[in-house]
Amino acid sequence: MSNQSPATSNQPVFKSEKSWETLLDNNDFVKIFLSDVLEDYIVKQRWYGGKSSHLKYIELAEYFRIQQHGEVYFGLILEVNFVEAFYQHYFLPIAFVTDENFAQNDKILPISINNQNGFIIDAVNLEAFRKLVFERIATALPKDTTKVQYHKSHLLGKETYKSSRFMGLEQSNTSIVYNEKYVLKFFRRIFANKNPDYEMSRFLSEKKEFKNTPAYLGSINLVDSENTNITIGLMQQMIPNEGDAWDYMLRELHQVFSNLEYKNINIAELPGTELYQRLSISDIPPQIIDWVGLNLFLKIKTLAKRTAEMHIALGSEFEETAFTPTHYNGDYTVWLKNKMLYQFQNRLNIVENNIYKLEGLALDLANAFLDKKNIIRKRFVDFDWTKLKGERIRVHGDYHLGQVLVKDNDFFILDFEGEPESTIRDRKVKQPPLKDVAGLFRSFHYAIYATVFNNSEKHYKAPQDDLFHASEILYRYITGVFLGTYVTETQNANLNLGYNQERIFILKYCLLEKAVYELGYELNSRPKWAVIPLKGISNIINH
Numbered sequence: 001m002s003n004q005s006p007a008t009s010n011q012p013v014f015k016s017e018k019s020w021e022t023l024l025d026n027n028d029f030v031k032i033f034l035s036d037v038l039e040d041y042i043v044k045q046r047w048y049g050g051k052s053s054h055l056k057y058i059e060l061a062e063y064f065r066i067q068q069h070g071e072v073y074f075g076l077i078l079e080v081n082f083v084e085a086f087y088q089h090y091f092l093p094i095a096f097v098t099d100e101n102f103a104q105n106d107k108i109l110p111i112s113i114n115n116q117n118g119f120i121i122d123a124v125n126l127e128a129f130r131k132l133v134f135e136r137i138a139t140a141l142p143k144d145t146t147k148v149q150y151h152k153s154h155l156l157g158k159e160t161y162k163s164s165r166f167m168g169l170e171q172s173n174t175s176i177v178y179n180e181k182y183v184l185k186f187f188r189r190i191f192a193n194k195n196p197d198y199e200m201s202r203f204l205s206e207k208k209e210f211k212n213t214p215a216y217l218g219s220i221n222l223v224d225s226e227n228t229n230i231t232i233g234l235m236q237q238m239i240p241n242e243g244d245a246w247d248y249m250l251r252e253l254h255q256v257f258s259n260l261e262y263k264n265i266n267i268a269e270l271p272g273t274e275l276y277q278r279l280s281i282s283d284i285p286p287q288i289i290d291w292v293g294l295n296l297f298l299k300i301k302t303l304a305k306r307t308a309e310m311h312i313a314l315g316s317e318f319e320e321t322a323f324t325p326t327h328y329n330g331d332y333t334v335w336l337k338n339k340m341l342y343q344f345q346n347r348l349n350i351v352e353n354n355i356y357k358l359e360g361l362a363l364d365l366a367n368a369f370l371d372k373k374n375i376i377r378k379r380f381v382d383f384d385w386t387k388l389k390g391e392r393i394r395v396h397g398d399y400h401l402g403q404v405l406v407k408d409n410d411f412f413i414l415d416f417e418g419e420p421e422s423t424i425r426d427r428k429v430k431q432p433p434l435k436d437v438a439g440l441f442r443s444f445h446y447a448i449y450a451t452v453f454n455n456s457e458k459h460y461k462a463p464q465d466d467l468f469h470a471s472e473i474l475y476r477y478i479t480g481v482f483l484g485t486y487v488t489e490t491q492n493a494n495l496n497l498g499y500n501q502e503r504i505f506i507l508k509y510c511l512l513e514k515a516v517y518e519l520g521y522e523l524n525s526r527p528k529w530a531v532i533p534l535k536g537i538s539n540i541i542n543h
Contacts, residue, residue, distance in 0.1 A: 010100055012112035013037065020096050020113050021072050024063050033109060033120070034058045034078075041108045042080070042090070047172050047188035054083040062224050064148050066093060066123075068132050073123045075148070075232065077190065077224070091190050091232055093123035124174055124186065130164040134178050137218035137235055148232075149221045153206060156182075156217040156235075172420075177238060182217060184235040191424035194221065195231035199428075200314075200394065200416035203323055208313035212306045213413045214239050239412050245303070245404035246447065252296050253451040253474075257460055260470065265291050267466045272473050275543050276504050278487055279480035288477055297481050303404070304482040306411045307440065308489035311433040315393040315495045325393050325496070326430050328385035332392065335429065340380040340513060347520045348373055357527035361468070365534035369519075372541055379512060379541070390498030390506070392430035397422075399436040400443035421517075433497060437486060438510035441479050442518065442536060448475055449532045472539075512540045 014032050016023060023029055038058055042048050062077035074094050081087045096111070097103070098118035103125040110119050123129040138159050140150040159179070167175035167183060174186045187195055198219055205216035214236035222230045242248070260267065271285045281297055289297075317323035351366055358366050369376070396403070397418035405412040418427030452460070452467045460467060490497055497503050515536035522530040 010110050010117075012110050012117055014109070015112040017114060023096075023113065024060075024074055029111075030060055034060060037109050038078075042078070042092075045188075047174065048090070049172065049189050050080060050082060050088055053086075056081045056083045061089060062222070064222060066129070066133065066136075066148065068136055071128070071132055073129050073132070075222070077222075077230070089190050089192070090188055091186065092188075093129065093186075094120050095123035095126050095129055097121055097126070124166075124176065127164060130176055130178075131161045133184065133220070133233070134161050134164065137184075137220070140218065147223050149223065151219045151221070153202070153215075153217050155205060155215050155237075178235075181238055182235055183214070183238045184218075184233055186233050187231060190230055190232065192224070192226075192228045192230060193424045193428075194229050195234070195417065196397070196424070196427050197415060197417040198231040198234045199322065200396075201234060201236060203317075203320070204310070204313055207320070208316070210310060210313045212309065212411060239405050239407060241405040241407045241412070243406060244402050245406055245411060246401035246443070248299075248406045249401055249444070249447040250451060250454075252299075253447055254455060254459070256292050256296065256474065257451055257455065257467065257470070259291055259293075260467075261461050263291065267462060267470045270470065270473050273476050273480055275476055275479070275539065276483065276507060277476075277480045278484040279477065280484050281481065283484075284477060284481070288473075292474065292477070297477070299409070300478055300481045301485045302409070303411050303440075304485035305489055306413065307399075307436065308486045308493075308495075310396070310413055311393065311436070311490060312493040312495050314395065315391065315433065316493075322428070323394050325391040327391055328388045330385065332429070333383055333385045335426075336383060337381060339426070341377070343513075344377060344380055344516055347516050350520045350523050354523040354527065357523070358530060360531075361465075362528070362531035362534060365531060365538055369534060369537060375541060376512070376516075376537070379509070383509065388498055388502055388506075389496070390432060390502055391496045392432055393495075394428070395431045395433060396436045396439070397427055397431070399439040401440070401447060402443075432506045432510065433490070433495065434503060434506045435510045435513075437482070438507055438514050440482070441507075441511060442514045442533075444478050444482075445475055445536055446532055448478075449529075449535070453529070468535075472535075508540050512537065515540070 014029055016026060016029065018026070039055055042058070043051070043055060059079040059081065060076060061079040064075050066073045066075050076092045076094060078090045078092055079087050080090060094108070096113060096118050098116055100119065103121045106122040106125050107119045108121060110117070136150045137152055138156065140152040144150055162179045164176050164178050167177050173188055176184045178184060201213065201216040202219070204210040204213050216236055218235040219231065220233035222232050224230055259265065270291065271287055273279065284297065314323065315325050351369060355363070355366050396413065396416055398415070398420065403413065403415045405414060448471045452464065452471055456464050456467055487497065487503070498506065515533040518533040519530060522533055
C-alpha cells in the first residue's frame with residue numbers, strides 16, 4: 001500500500017510500506033518520480049544536452065539493478081521527449097539515503113520507505129555505489145550473459161578498491177577516479193548501440209596494443225528489452241599528465257608571438273611556404289626557426305607520429321568487420337553529400353541571420369562566404385568516388401588538441417565518442433583518416449588565432465593585421481611539418497591514403513567541412529571568433 005503526501009522541501013512526496021528493492025515496480029511511484037520533480041532536476045545537470053530545446057515529458061524506457069551481495073541500486077534509462085518532436089536517452093543511477101545533509105545538490109525526490117524518511121539521489125554521489133561498481137568490474141567473469149554485463153580486460157590485474165572521487169567538471173559524462181590509477185566514465189547521454197568510445201578504446205588497447213591512449217580496463221554494458229547492447233560505463237587507465245595539448249599549444253604560441261618583438265622580427269620579411277606541402281625540419285628556413293624555435297616543430301612531429309600510429313592501428317584489421325578498411329563507393333558518397341549539404345545550408349542560414357554581429361575582417365570574410373556560397377556548395381557536391389584509390393577506416397571523429405594529453409614530451413589520445421552533433425550510426429561510418437588530420441589542423445588554426453585574440457592588445461605591439469599575416473605563415477609551417485611526418489609514417493606502414501593529389505583533395509574537403517561546422521557555433525556563441533573558421537574557409541576556397 002502506498003499513498004502520496006503534499007510536497008514541501010523535505011517532506012516525503014511519496015510513501016511506500018514496501019521495500020526499496022520493489023519501488024520501481026510501483027506505477028504510482030514511477031508516475032510521481034517522472035513528474036516535474038525529475039524534470040527540474042535533469043535540466044540543471046551539466047550532462048543534460050537538451051538545454052537549447054523545450055522538454056515536453058520524461059518516460060522510463062528501462063530500469064535495471066546494479067547490485068552485489070544484497071546491496072541494490074537502480075540504473076534508469078530515461079527517455080526525454082522534446083516539444084520539437086525528437087527525444088534523447090539518459091542514464092541515471094539512483095540510490096535511497098536517509099541523511100538529509102548528504103548530496104545537497106543531487107537530491108531528486110523526498111520519499112518514505114518503510115516509515116524511514118529519506119531522499120532519492122544520483123547514486124554516483126555515494127561511495128558505497130562507486131565501490132560496488134568497481135568491484136563488479138574487477139571481479140567480472142570472462143563471459144557475462146546477464147542483462148547488466150560487467151567486463152574486465154586482461155590488462156587489469158588483481159585490484160582491490162581503495163578510494164574514489166569525482167574527476168572534475170565535465171560537460172557530457174561523469175568520470176570517477178579509482179585508487180588514483182583508474183578512471184571510470186559513466187556515459188550520461190546514451191544510445192541504442194555500443195558507444196564508439198568503448199569500441200575504439202577496447203580495440204586499440206586489447207587488439208592492437210596501441211600505447212598512446214589510456215588502456216581499456218573494463219566496461220559496463222546493458223542488454224535492453226530489445227536485445228540491444230548499450231554502453232553505460234568505460235574504465236581506463238589514468239594518465240598522469242601536464243594538461244591537454246590545447247593549453248600546451250597556447251603557452252608555446254604565446255612565446256612564439258612574443259618573439260616577434262623580443263627578437264625584433266620583421267613580419268613582412270618572413271618567408272612563406274605553400275599550403276599542404278610536406279616539410280621536414282631541414283626544409284624550414286633559418287628565419288622561421290629563429291622566430292618559432294626548434295622545440296615546437298619537434299613536438300608537432302611527435303604528435304604527427306602518434307596520429308599516424310593510431311590510424312595505422314585502426315587500418316590494420318582484417319577480421320573484425322567493424323574495423324576492416326574499405327574503399328570509397330556510391331553509398332558512402334550519397335551519405336556524405338547529404339550530410340554536407342544539410343550542414344552547409346544550416347550554416348548558411350546562421351550566417352545570413354547573424355551577419356549584423358560582425359565587423360572588420362570577419363564581416364569582409366562573411367560577405368565573401370555568402371558571395372561564394374554556390375562555389376562552396378559545388379565543392380561539397382564534387383566528390384567523385386570513382387577517382388579515389390585510398391581507403392576508409394574507423395577514425396577518431398572529433399580529433400582536436402583538447403582530446404590530446406601531454407606527458408613527458410609525448411602525447412596521449414582520448415575520447416573516441418565522435419562528433420557530438422552526429423548520430424551514433426554516423427559516428428561509426430568509416431572515413432578517410434585525413435578527416436582526423438583536418439580536425440587537428442583546424443585546432444592548430446584556432447590555437448594560433450586564439451593566441452592573437454587573447455594577447456594582441458596586452459602583449460604584442462604589432463598591428464593585428466600583421467599578426468594575422470604571421471599567423472598564416474606559422475600555420476603553413478606547422479601543418480607542413482605535420483604532413484611530412486604523418487604521410488611518411490603511414491606510407492611506410494602501407495596505410496593507403498591515396499596518391500598525392502587525392503590526399504590534398506580529401507584534406508581540403510575535410511578542412512572545408514570542419515570550418516563550416518565550426519562557423520555555426522562561433523556565430524551563435526562568440527561572433528568575434530567567427531573570423532577563425534571564416535579565414536579557414538577562405539584559405540581553402542582561394543587555394
